[in-house]
Amino acid sequence: MRGGTVAVVGGSIAGCAFASAAVRAGAGEVVVLERTGGRLADRGVGLCVHDDRAAELVAAGALPPGIPAHRLERRRWVVRDASAGAGGRLIWEQPFPFHSYHWGLLWRGLREAVPGAVDYRQGVAVAGVEGAGDGVDVRFADGDTARFDLVVGADGYRSVVREAVSPGAAPDYAGYVCWRGNFDAGLLDGLEGAPSHPGSVTTVCFPGGSCVIYRIPGPAGPRVNWVLYAAPPAGGGLRFDDPTSFPPGALGEELSGHLRALLEREFPEYWGRALALTAPADTFVQPIYDLVTEPAATGRLLLAGDAASVVRPHNTSGAAKALQDATAFGAAWGRAGSWEELVAGYWAARGGAGRDLVALARRLGRAQVERTPQWAEMSAADVARWWEEQLAGAPGIGGQAMSS
Ligand SMILES: Cc1cc2nc3c(=O)[nH]c(=O)nc-3n(C[C@H](O)[C@H](O)[C@H](O)COP(=O)(O)OP(=O)(O)OC[C@H]3O[C@@H](n4cnc5c(N)ncnc54)[C@H](O)[C@@H]3O)c2cc1C
Structure with missing residues (x-):
C-alpha cells in the first residue's frame, strides 16, 4: 500500500518515530501536529533504555545511532x-x-531523523478527531478541520485522540x-x-x-x-x-x-x-498514573506510545515501547492491503505488550512504593527473592523483546 495522507497528533518520542515510519512505509503526505510552540528540546529529564531493546531498535531503524547516552x-x-x-x-x-x-537530546536525535518530506507543525493543538467513512476528520483548537486517510494519536497520556478510539478511557491515579x-x-x-x-x-x-x-x-x-x-x-x-x-x-x-x-x-x-x-x-x-486502552486502534485511528498505554515509570520502558510501536506500525503497513488492515495488524502486534507492561509496572509500584517491605531487615537473598516476586515470571524490566 502506497500513498495516502497521515496525520500524527503529537511530535514527541512516539510522534517523531511514527512520522519517520510512515514515510519509510510509503505514505504520500505526513503531517505532525504538535501543540507545543516553543523548544521541545528543553524538556530536560532523564530516561533509560535497556541495551537489548536499544540494539533491536537501532537495527530496525527506529533509534538513530549517535544520540548521546x-x-x-x-x-x-x-x-x-x-x-x-x-x-x-x-x-x-x-x-x-x-x-x-x-x-x-533523545528527542532532538529523533526529530533530526524525521525525513524532510514530513510537514512538522508546532503550535497546533488538536481538539478532537472523528472517524467518518473513508477518512478521519481532525478538529483543531482554533476551529479549523482537515481530513486524512489515517490518524495516529501520539499525544501522550492525556490523549484527545483516545476519546475517539476508546471513549471514556482515562488514566488511573x-x-x-x-x-x-x-x-x-x-x-x-x-x-x-x-x-x-x-x-x-x-x-x-x-x-x-x-x-x-x-x-x-x-x-x-x-x-x-x-x-x-x-x-x-x-x-x-x-x-x-x-x-x-x-x-x-x-x-x-x-x-x-x-x-x-x-x-x-x-x-x-x-x-x-x-x-x-x-x-x-x-x-x-x-x-x-496507569492505563491500558482496549482497544488502542480502530477503523483508521490508532494510538501510540503513552496515548495507548500509560505504564508506571518503575519499568523504565516507555521510550522503548513508543519506538517499538512505530516499528510494528511500519511492519503492519508492509503487510496491509487497506488502512483498516493496517490498523488491525498494528493492534494485533501491540495490544498484548501494553497489557503486560502495565501489569508488571503495577506490581513494581506496589512493592517499591505502596507496600514497601522492611528493607533494612532484609538480606541480599531476601531482596533478590522480593525482586523475582515482582517480576512474576517476566524476564526483567525495560520492556519486552520485539519478537515476543
Ligand atoms: C517519572 C518518569 C520517568 C520515566 N522514565 C523512563 C525511563 O527511564 N525509560 C523510558 O523509556 N521511559 C520513561 N518514562 C516514560 C517516557 O517518558 C514516555 O513513555 C515517553 O516519553 C512517551 O512518549 P510519547 O511520545 O508517547 O508521549 P509524550 O512524550 O507525552 O508526547 C506527547 C506529545 O503530544 C503533544 N500533544 C498532547 N496533546 C496534544 C494535542 N491535543 N494536540 C497536539 N499535540 C498534543 C504534547 O505536547 C507532546 O509533545 C518515564 C516517565 C516518567 C513520568
Missing part, C-alpha cells in the same frame, strides 16, 4: 544506616544493562507521585562522603517509597537525574489530574517541604545532601 551497569539498593557510613548500607546489587538519555530533578554531576565533586561509580544506579529504599538516582548526558555536560516516589503530603487540596500542575520551580512550600523532610529523615546522609543540590528550577512533581 550514558552507560549504566549496576543497580545498587541502599538504606539509611548511619553505622554503615554516609552513603548508607548496601542491601542488594544487580546488573543494570541500560543506557541513560537526556530527554531533550496510582495514589502516589514522583518528585523529579537533575543537577550538574560536577557538583558531586564538592561533596564529601560516598562517591558513586558513574555506571551505578542507586536506589534509596525507605518506608513508603524509593528513589532512583543515575547519571545522564546533558547539553552542557553530565548531569545527575533522580526520581523519588512517595505518597504526597496528606490534605492541602493538591490535585493530581494534570501532570504539569507542579512544573519546574513552582512546587510550592507543601511539596518542597515534604521533599526536604523525606531527604532529611529517610535518606543516607550523602544522598540527602546530593539531591538537595538540585535547583528549585530543576525540580518538579508528577503524579503517577
Whole structure:
C-alpha cells in the first residue's frame, strides 16, 4: 500500500518515530501536529533504555545511532544506616544493562531523523478527531478541520485522540507521585562522603517509597537525574489530574517541604545532601498514573506510545515501547492491503505488550512504593527473592523483546 495522507497528533518520542515510519512505509503526505510552540528540546529529564531493546531498535531503524547516552551497569539498593557510613548500607546489587538519555537530546536525535518530506507543525493543538467513512476528520483548537486517510494519536497520556478510539478511557491515579530533578554531576565533586561509580544506579529504599538516582548526558555536560516516589503530603487540596500542575520551580512550600523532610529523615546522609543540590528550577512533581486502552486502534485511528498505554515509570520502558510501536506500525503497513488492515495488524502486534507492561509496572509500584517491605531487615537473598516476586515470571524490566 502506497500513498495516502497521515496525520500524527503529537511530535514527541512516539510522534517523531511514527512520522519517520510512515514515510519509510510509503505514505504520500505526513503531517505532525504538535501543540507545543516553543523548544521541545528543553524538556530536560532523564530516561533509560535497556541495551537489548536499544540494539533491536537501532537495527530496525527506529533509534538513530549517535544520540548521546550514558552507560549504566549496576543497580545498587541502599538504606539509611548511619553505622554503615554516609552513603548508607548496601542491601542488594544487580546488573543494570541500560543506557541513560537526556530527554531533550533523545528527542532532538529523533526529530533530526524525521525525513524532510514530513510537514512538522508546532503550535497546533488538536481538539478532537472523528472517524467518518473513508477518512478521519481532525478538529483543531482554533476551529479549523482537515481530513486524512489515517490518524495516529501520539499525544501522550492525556490523549484527545483516545476519546475517539476508546471513549471514556482515562488514566488511573496510582495514589502516589514522583518528585523529579537533575543537577550538574560536577557538583558531586564538592561533596564529601560516598562517591558513586558513574555506571551505578542507586536506589534509596525507605518506608513508603524509593528513589532512583543515575547519571545522564546533558547539553552542557553530565548531569545527575533522580526520581523519588512517595505518597504526597496528606490534605492541602493538591490535585493530581494534570501532570504539569507542579512544573519546574513552582512546587510550592507543601511539596518542597515534604521533599526536604523525606531527604532529611529517610535518606543516607550523602544522598540527602546530593539531591538537595538540585535547583528549585530543576525540580518538579508528577503524579503517577496507569492505563491500558482496549482497544488502542480502530477503523483508521490508532494510538501510540503513552496515548495507548500509560505504564508506571518503575519499568523504565516507555521510550522503548513508543519506538517499538512505530516499528510494528511500519511492519503492519508492509503487510496491509487497506488502512483498516493496517490498523488491525498494528493492534494485533501491540495490544498484548501494553497489557503486560502495565501489569508488571503495577506490581513494581506496589512493592517499591505502596507496600514497601522492611528493607533494612532484609538480606541480599531476601531482596533478590522480593525482586523475582515482582517480576512474576517476566524476564526483567525495560520492556519486552520485539519478537515476543
Ligand atoms: C517519572 C518518569 C520517568 C520515566 N522514565 C523512563 C525511563 O527511564 N525509560 C523510558 O523509556 N521511559 C520513561 N518514562 C516514560 C517516557 O517518558 C514516555 O513513555 C515517553 O516519553 C512517551 O512518549 P510519547 O511520545 O508517547 O508521549 P509524550 O512524550 O507525552 O508526547 C506527547 C506529545 O503530544 C503533544 N500533544 C498532547 N496533546 C496534544 C494535542 N491535543 N494536540 C497536539 N499535540 C498534543 C504534547 O505536547 C507532546 O509533545 C518515564 C516517565 C516518567 C513520568
